Amino acid sequence: MNSDDEIYMEGSASSEDDMDDECLSDDDGIARHDQSASDYLNKKDKDNEVLDHDSLEAEMKKAISEVEAVLQVKTGVCRILLHKYKWNKESLLERFYEHPDTIAFLIDAQVIPRQQEVIPAGDAECDICCSMDELSGLSCNHRACAECWQAYLTNKIVSDAQSEIECMAPNCKLLIEDEKVLSYISDPTMVSKYRKLMVASYVEINCLLRWCPGIDCGKAVKVSHWEPRLVVCSCGTCFCFSCGQNWHEPLNCRHLKKWIKKCQDDSETMNWINANTKDCPKCMIPIEKNGGCNRMLCTNSGCRYEFCWMCLEPWTKHGYQYACNGYDETAVKNPQDAQEISRANLKRYLFYFNRYMGHEQSLQLEGKLNIKVAKKMEQMENMSMSWIEVQFLRKAVDILSECRRTLMYTYAFAFYLKKDNNSIIFESNQANLEMETEQLSGFLERDLEDEDLVTLKQKVQDKYRYVEQRRKVLLDHCAEGAEQDIWQYND
Numbered sequence: 001m002n003s004d005d006e007i008y009m010e011g012s013a014s015s016e017d018d019m020d021d022e023c024l025s026d027d028d029g030i031a032r033h034d035q036s037a038s039d040y041l042n043k044k045d046k047d048n049e050v051l052d053h054d055s056l057e058a059e060m061k062k063a064i065s066e067v068e069a070v071l072q073v074k075t076g077v078c079r080i081l082l083h084k085y086k087w088n089k090e091s092l093l094e095r096f097y098e099h100p101d102t103i104a105f106l107i108d109a110q111v112i113p114r115q116q117e118v119i120p121a122g123d124a125e126c127d128i129c130c131s132m133d134e135l136s137g138l139s140c141n142h143r144a145c146a147e148c149w150q151a152y153l154t155n156k157i158v159s160d161a162q163s164e165i166e167c168m169a170p171n172c173k174l175l176i177e178d179e180k181v182l183s184y185i186s187d188p189t190m191v192s193k194y195r196k197l198m199v200a201s202y203v204e205i206n207c208l209l210r211w212c213p214g215i216d217c218g219k220a221v222k223v224s225h226w227e228p229r230l231v232v233c234s235c236g237t238c239f240c241f242s243c244g245q246n247w248h249e250p251l252n253c254r255h256l257k258k259w260i261k262k263c264q265d266d267s268e269t270m271n272w273i274n275a276n277t278k279d280c281p282k283c284m285i286p287i288e289k290n291g292g293c294n295r296m297l298c299t300n301s302g303c304r305y306e307f308c309w310m311c312l313e314p315w316t317k318h319g320y321q322y323a324c325n326g327y328d329e330t331a332v333k334n335p336q337d338a339q340e341i342s343r344a345n346l347k348r349y350l351f352y353f354n355r356y357m358g359h360e361q362s363l364q365l366e367g368k369l370n371i372k373v374a375k376k377m378e379q380m381e382n383m384s385m386s387w388i389e390v391q392f393l394r395k396a397v398d399i400l401s402e403c404r405r406t407l408m409y410t411y412a413f414a415f416y417l418k419k420d421n422n423s424i425i426f427e428s429n430q431a432n433l434e435m436e437t438e439q440l441s442g443f444l445e446r447d448l449e450d451e452d453l454v455t456l457k458q459k460v461q462d463k464y465r466y467v468e469q470r471r472k473v474l475l476d477h478c479a480e481g482a483e484q485d486i487w488q489y490n491d
């Protein structure tokens, strides 16, 4: 039902060149949302409404009747016209009144036929099934028996999932009004299917609406003006209004789309095993990763080597002098032939892909923290802390997830970025955020039991505030860069 691509893509289904395309963006910028999703949820946003099927249908009908009152044409015709103008009423009326030739306008909009067939008198043979029967049809006078119409419409509704259906005659572009469609189909399930399709089409072509991608949600989010931004559905799903994917700041929608496609297409990445075990770089015994934190401690009691899961280098080496987040472009020196170039490109890509997946994996593993933290909060409440006082732990887990998600997308962002002074600043922000995120993760995964409550609270709060700040610095820098067009991409 949800076709992200079509809405996002330039020139979706029926966009004709004379139509207003308010939905389209330059798309290299990404709008900002400073709050984390959890903050966002707590704050009622007047600018973003969640609508279920019935309210969507009611809105659609309201828009239709408003136009109907002005244009004095049938409801079904109004719906077709509004659909053509992506449910932008003003734009439709403006074009309608500005157009020098109303008939031509209506022909273009496929609501009146280009030409009318002459009808012979009396019963005739149905062209489709060849039976002699009472024939009926549309204003183009293309006719068939009722059974053939019904079969044709049923097929369009069921197989093609269409609610804008053209006349059965080949080359006749006339769209069939809803009243007409409903006069041929009578089966209640078919009628309700058709109504669902009308609402779906209303949502999908309307720039101010988007289906929530949440599984089995079925609601749509409505905004007052179009821009790439984080929206939150009443079911809790957070997504990018512009492309319907997970919120992906600082990556823009165009690069996200390319990135997802690249990850799917590339046979190399198919081989990326969700590796939960790696050998300790020192003693070589296999170490299992069962938490999100990338600071690993070898479980071999004779070794206890601390290393970075991402790069396998000693953890102590990481810090403000050394970070492993940047790809060393000089790793491959002056590739000579095509094969060397493609190998170098692949190596570079795998570097970013690996880190992207690494943070995604951490995000999954840190999901377990919710249970752990809930237990701890209960325990703290039993030790005389109030409900409000223990909420900092939940907040810390939320912020950790936000940071993991941001980090994931920073690696896709970095993949498309050319090396220059700005990308160096970005990389240092990224290294910083990564380092702080690992520390926050470490606190929550390891240190919950080791501290007295007052120290723990202080420590966790200080850390998550600082991490949030690092995240904001990074995202602000990316957003400002997009606004000022400073990012050099290698598409």
Ligand SMILES: [Zn+2]
Binding pocket: 126, 127, 128, 129, 130, 131, 144, 145, 146, 147, 148
């Ligand atoms: Zn027939």
Ligand SMILES: [Zn+2]
Binding pocket: 113, 138, 140, 141, 142, 167, 168, 169, 172, 173, 174
């Ligand atoms: Zn026709």
Ligand SMILES: [Zn+2]
Binding pocket: 212, 213, 214, 217, 218, 219, 233, 234, 235, 236, 237
């Ligand atoms: Zn939802």
Ligand SMILES: [Zn+2]
Binding pocket: 228, 240, 241, 242, 243, 244, 245, 248, 252, 253, 256
């Ligand atoms: Zn997007």
Ligand SMILES: [Zn+2]
Binding pocket: 280, 281, 282, 283, 284, 285, 298, 299, 300, 303, 304, 305
């Ligand atoms: Zn070891």
Ligand SMILES: [Zn+2]
Binding pocket: 308, 309, 310, 311, 312, 313, 318, 323, 324
């Ligand atoms: Zn590392």
